[in-house]
Amino acid sequence: MEESRIGIYVCWCGTNIAKMVDVETVAKEIEKMENVVIARDYKYMCSDPGQDLIINDIKEHNLNRIVVAACSPRIHELTFKNALKNAGLNPYLFEMANIREQVSWVHTDREEATKKAMDLVRAAVVRVNFHEPLDKLSVDVDPATLIIGGGIAGMSATLMIANAGKKVFLIEKNKELGGNLVNIDLTFPHMDSVQQLLQPKIQKIKDHPNIELFLETEIKEIVGYVGNFETKITTYEGKEKELKFGNIIVATGLKLFDPSKIANYGYAKLPNVVTSLEFEKMLLSGIIHKENGNEPKNVAIIHCVGSRNEEYHGYCSRTCCMTALKYANQVRSALPDSNIFDIYADMRAFGKGYEEFYTATSKRDIMFLMFDQKNDLPIIRKAGAKDKCDMIIEMNEKLSGESIEVPADLVILMTAMEAYDNAKDIAHTVGISMCGNDFYIEKHPKLDPVATTTDGVYIVGSCQGPKDITDSISQAWAASARILAAISTGRVDVEVTTAKVNEDVCCGCQTCIMVCPYSAISFDKEKNVSIVNEILCKGCGTCGSACPTGAIRCRHFTDKQILSQIEGLMMTSVQKLEIIEEA
Amino acid sequence: MSIRVNPGFIKELTKYGAREWNACFHCGNCTAVCSLTERGILFPRKEIRAIQMGLTEKLASSPEPWLCYYCGDCSENCPRDANPGEIMMSLRRYLTSIYDWTGMAARLYKSYAAHLWFMIFLFLAVIAAFVVFSRIPDSPEVKLNTFAPVHIISLLDHILLIFLGSFLITNIINMYVKIIIKDKTVKIPVWLYFKEAWNAIFQFATQWNITKCQRNNWYWFGHWFLFTGYILMFVMVIFFLDWFQTEEIHPFYHPQRILGYYVTAGFLFATIYFMIGRYRKKKEIFKYSHHSDWIFVVLLFLLAFTGIFIHIFRVNGMALPTYYAYVLHLAVEVPMVVTFVAFSKWSHLAYRPLAIYFAHLKKSARALQEKNKIEFVTQ
Ligand SMILES: Cc1cc2nc3c(=O)[nH]c(=O)nc-3n(C[C@H](O)[C@H](O)[C@H](O)COP(=O)(O)OP(=O)(O)OC[C@H]3O[C@@H](n4cnc5c(N)ncnc54)[C@H](O)[C@@H]3O)c2cc1C
Numbered sequence: 036m037e038e039s040r041i042g043i044y045v046c047w048c049g050t051n052i053a054k055m056v057d058v059e060t061v062a063k064e065i066e067k068m069e070n071v072v073i074a075r076d077y078k079y080m081c082s083d084p085g086q087d088l089i090i091n092d093i094k095e096h097n098l099n100r101i102v103v104a105a106c107s108p109r110i111h112e113l114t115f116k117n118a119l120k121n122a123g124l125n126p127y128l129f130e131m132a133n134i135r136e137q138v139s140w141v142h143t144d145r146e147e148a149t150k151k152a153m154d155l156v157r158a159a160v161v162r163v164n165f166h167e168p169l170d171k172l173s174v175d176v177d178p179a180t181l182i183i184g185g186g187i188a189g190m191s192a193t194l195m196i197a198n199a200g201k202k203v204f205l206i207e208k209n210k211e212l213g214g215n216l217v218n219i220d221l222t223f224p225h226m227d228s229v230q231q232l233l234q235p236k237i238q239k240i241k242d243h244p245n246i247e248l249f250l251e252t253e254i255k256e257i258v259g260y261v262g263n264f265e266t267k268i269t270t271y272e273g274k275e276k277e278l279k280f281g282n283i284i285v286a287t288g289l290k291l292f293d294p295s296k297i298a299n300y301g302y303a304k305l306p307n308v309v310t311s312l313e314f315e316k317m318l319l320s321g322i323i324h325k326e327n328g329n330e331p332k333n334v335a336i337i338h339c340v341g342s343r344n345e346e347y348h349g350y351c352s353r354t355c356c357m358t359a360l361k362y363a364n365q366v367r368s369a370l371p372d373s374n375i376f377d378i379y380a381d382m383r384a385f386g387k388g389y390e391e392f393y394t395a396t397s398k399r400d401i402m403f404l405m406f407d408q409k410n411d412l413p414i415i416r417k418a419g420a421k422d423k424c425d426m427i428i429e430m431n432e433k434l435s436g437e438s439i440e441v442p443a444d445l446v447i448l449m450t451a452m453e454a455y456d457n458a459k460d461i462a463h464t465v466g467i468s469m470c471g472n473d474f475y476i477e478k479h480p481k482l483d484p485v486a487t488t489t490d491g492v493y494i495v496g497s498c499q500g501p502k503d504i505t506d507s508i509s510q511a512w513a514a515s516a517r518i519l520a521a522i523s524t525g526r527v528d529v530e531v532t533t534a535k536v537n538e539d540v541c542c543g544c545q546t547c548i549m550v551c552p553y554s555a556i557s558f559d560k561e562k563n564v565s566i567v568n569e570i571l572c573k574g575c576g577t578c579g580s581a582c583p584t585g586a587i588r589c590r591h592f593t594d595k596q597i598l599s600q601i602e603g604l605m606m607t608s609v610q611k612l613e614i615i616e617e618a
Numbered sequence: 619m620s621i622r623v624n625p626g627f628i629k630e631l632t633k634y635g636a637r638e639w640n641a642c643f644h645c646g647n648c649t650a651v652c653s654l655t656e657r658g659i660l661f662p663r664k665e666i667r668a669i670q671m672g673l674t675e676k677l678a679s680s681p682e683p684w685l686c687y688y689c690g691d692c693s694e695n696c697p698r699d700a701n702p703g704e705i706m707m708s709l710r711r712y713l714t715s716i717y718d719w720t721g722m723a724a725r726l727y728k729s730y731a732a733h734l735w736f737m738i739f740l741f742l743a744v745i746a747a748f749v750v751f752s753r754i755p756d757s758p759e760v761k762l763n764t765f766a767p768v769h770i771i772s773l774l775d776h777i778l779l780i781f782l783g784s785f786l787i788t789n790i791i792n793m794y795v796k797i798i799i800k801d802k803t804v805k806i807p808v809w810l811y812f813k814e815a816w817n818a819i820f821q822f823a824t825q826w827n828i829t830k831c832q833r834n835n836w837y838w839f840g841h842w843f844l845f846t847g848y849i850l851m852f853v854m855v856i857f858f859l860d861w862f863q864t865e866e867i868h869p870f871y872h873p874q875r876i877l878g879y880y881v882t883a884g885f886l887f888a889t890i891y892f893m894i895g896r897y898r899k900k901k902e903i904f905k906y907s908h909h910s911d912w913i914f915v916v917l918l919f920l921l922a923f924t925g926i927f928i929h930i931f932r933v934n935g936m937a938l939p940t941y942y943a944y945v946l947h948l949a950v951e952v953p954m955v956v957t958f959v960a961f962s963k964w965s966h967l968a969y970r971p972l973a974i975y976f977a978h979l980k981k982s983a984r985a986l987q988e989k990n991k992i993e994f995v996t997q
């Protein structure tokens with residue numbers, strides 16, 4: 036192995052790091068370590084002059100390993116790897132020490148913080164000695180796309196990709212397209228007809244030459260990897276069909292919470308307590324009525340039913356506040372003399388034009404009453420003979436501090452929206468993860484909101500979390516653009532920090548196959564050894580640690596690299612390295 | 619005990635001038651900026667909430683609306699332009715009507731036409747009474763006491779006083795019942811009535827609270843000038859009319875003339891200041907004018923105006939014009955007094971200091987209850 040010539044770069048991050056870590060001392064101390072050729076500190080390493088510093092040093096001092104001590108690698112690892120590439124060095128000959136999130140931001144004693152920063156940099160320096168150059172891998176992309184879920188999100192993505200001239204397979208488990216919108220009358224805040232937005236799209240999909248639509252169909256298993264996925268489906272006519280595609284969009288949406296779980300509201304016991312979706316159907320039918328067909332005199336709308344309460348769902352279902360205002364407007368227009376009560380916990384008007392919608396609605400003679408969603412839910416009971424209404428809602432009104440009674444003849448529950456019970460199955464089929472609430476998790480909540488940790492799989496619409504039509508469509512088109520870009524490039528890069536089986540050592544026990552969460556390992560019966568598919572492997576390392584014979588080596592996370600890093604961390608002063616023998 | 623909300627109440631209150639009540643989203647800015655709220659006496663947000671929910675009993679038992687002098691700070695600082703100041707004003711009109719058991723106040727406040735027609739009726743009635751009962755003296759000199767003998771006018775004044783006074787007093791009792799007796803959440807010890815009385819008297823005499831919130835002290839001055847003029851006139855007309863309405867023309871430094879000038883100056887200053895304000899609509903307090911506001915200032919102005927003419931004609935010995943001016947003066951005064959003193963705007967002269975009194979009574983009594991509760995718990 037050639038001799039290491041290491042360059043160290045300690046970043047100030049403005050004052051973010053420098054105010055809590057004595058960066059100069061860190062650089063000076065580390066410079067004394069073996070194989071370190073040069074150690075510098077600089078105000079902003081990620082800036083262009085910062086990167087140039089690295090590039091010039093590589094050329095001038097003939098460096099072959101680089102360590103940057105700065106922020107989290109999640110933020111700038113790629114930046115520095117590119118700098119190495121630009122200087123003609125393999126980007127894997129690089130290691131980052133996080134002295135911001137793990138040091139300066141979380142400590143208050145400057146001396147101790149500086150010591151810890153040094154330890155972390157030492158660990159990185161010792162480790163980088165054992166880094167090996169790795170080569171890039173890329174694969175062809177099949178230009179077809181699979182879209183699961185034919186709600187507004189899935190339909191929008193389908194049309195976008197198909198209109199760009201690419202093949203789309205659209206899978207919908209129901210008899211018809213449209214998802215939740217099938218039963219919705221008008222949209223907030225503009226009060227447009229949903230059906231007028233929806234039906235033309237459905238027709239276009241049915242007529243489109245690039246779209247193959249499979250209704251009443253569900254997907255059980257998908258094999259393959261980004262660019263080259265495959266599945267077998269059984270259509271509702273019972274035909275088996277094999278599909279091949281390069282990318283997947285998951286757009287499976289969500290469903291409504293069952294409010295009978297909340298005893299206070301008497302859903303399913305009191306006849307005129309309905310869910311939002313049931314009320315939409317009533318609106319679509321053209322008349323607002325009680326169960327006996329009569330017109331209600333007092334209409335109450337209750338928000339956050341099953342949302343924002345740890346007993347049910349801790350999250351906010353996001354669209355129900357505006358939907359509630361939509362109903363208040365619709366009831367006011369249909370029944371001008373009715374009393375309307377909007378019983379809310381907080382009014383969330385998050386989107387463009389929504390606050391204005393709230394303001395306009397609040398002027399339509401609607402009584403807004405506030406309750407405590409965490410500790411003090413209203414209670415609905417049957418009214419007495421003297422009450423002149425069918426039901427009484429008892430509640431502690433927060434803004435007045437009074438215990439009040441609200442008359443009601445029809446109560447609309449703004450039921451929470453929750454993931455489908457089988458959300459997990461889909462997650463497993465396409466290899467993506469779920470958050471605690473069973474919504475799918477995006478790759479990065481800010482910087483990569485529609486991709487997932489599985490390359491080639493995207494999540495759009497309300498399967499990622501409750502959202503309105505606008506946001507669902509925005510996501511659908513964002514994912515479509517990502518996919519069209521990948522298709523037009525023709526090839527995609529895949530990560531090479533993967534596991535590799537040493538066939539001579541593998542005993543064929545198949546432990547690795549059982550533990551791999553990405554189904555990346557298959558068994559070669561002839562040779563009696565396991566084989567890792569490099570494109571499916573995420574380099575998580577699970578198999579490496581489970582393998583009883585030590586046959587699996589994870590590139591960039593070899594035993595030697597990890598143990599040397601630990602060794603570096605334990606050094607309290609500069610000392611000669613002991614080369615750790617590979618097991 | 620829970621209270622039933624009343625969505626219909628809002629429709630009722632809009633007839634008293636409430637507007638934009640539904641714009642309020644309870645940020646509380648208005649209460650925070652109001653210079654007159656204090657711990658235990660909070661407004662206007664709380665009252666706006668009670669309006670939105672139609673908590674009529676709660677409103678009836680609140681003295682707070684009377685504590686507001688309508689400086690407009692709240693309206694200026696309201697992020698939703700809910701006009702809390704004007705809502706408080708409309709609430710005072712509403713409260714005046716519910717204290718009034720005859721239903722007269724409600725009728726006058728809710729209908730411009732009713733108020734106007736009633737005034738015109740009284741105006742004509744006064745003129746008719748003179749036409750029927752009065753004889754113009756045969757003398758070229760001014761013989762006002764022959765035309766309108768002081769003892770008869772004085773007698774009529776007293777009858778009017780007893781008549782209107784009994785309405786006002788019963789309304790006040792009604793107010794007391796609503797604010798103090800019906801509010802079961804608070805019990806007031808008798809000694810507190812004495813302790814809190816001085817503050818109410820001080821406020822009645824000075825209206826000092828206005829200076830706390832009016833950055834423009836002209837408003838306070840105008841209001842106070844009008845108030846003292848009104849009280850002086852009341853005392854002179856009711857108790858000393860024979861000293862005030864004389865045939866003899868005193869020299870201008872005579873107290874009779876000086877007092878007359880004072881009252882007239884007060885009326886003129888205040889009414890002109892208010893009329894210009896209401897016309898320009900620059901200050902919050904003048905931005906919205908209910909019909910009762912306009913009728914009130916215009917009548918007051920006419921009262922001062924006809925008074926001046928009586929004086930000028932009399933001093934110059936112009937008999938006939940003096941009599942006509944006198945008739946007009948009374949024809950303006952009677953409807954003014956009859957409609958406003960017990961049933962409309964002018965009753966605030968009694969309600970406001972009493973409300974201040976009641977508010978502090980309740981506040982102190984609540985503080986005592988709170989203290990006793992804590993002591994009870996700690997023992
Ligand atoms: C009562 C109500 C009123 C609303 N009003 C408005 C409004 O006025 N304005 C507004 O902007 N938003 C409104 N929304 C929100 C709106 O419904 C959503 O934004 C929208 O439906 C999201 O679309 P989606 O495609 O993500 O999900 P969905 O509409 O849920 O569609 C998902 C589709 O995927 C299918 N699917 C699920 N699982 C599978 C599977 N395993 N295999 C195949 N297919 C599958 C489902 O059958 C469904 O067709 C309202 C929501 C509700 C509940």
Ligand code: SF4
Nearest residue numbers: 339342351352355356
């Ligand atoms: S959007 Fe509104 S009603 Fe729905 S959960 Fe959130 S706060 Fe509650």
Ligand code: SF4
Nearest residue numbers: 551572573575576578
């Ligand atoms: S490293 Fe992880 S993903 Fe790769 S084969 Fe092993 S267990 Fe599977």
Ligand code: SF4
Nearest residue numbers: 642643645646648696
């Ligand atoms: S400032 Fe305006 S919005 Fe805020 S509480 Fe007062 S009236 Fe309501």
Ligand code: SF4
Nearest residue numbers: 652686688689690692
């Ligand atoms: S008008 Fe002035 S006194 Fe009245 S509530 Fe508003 S801020 Fe207070």
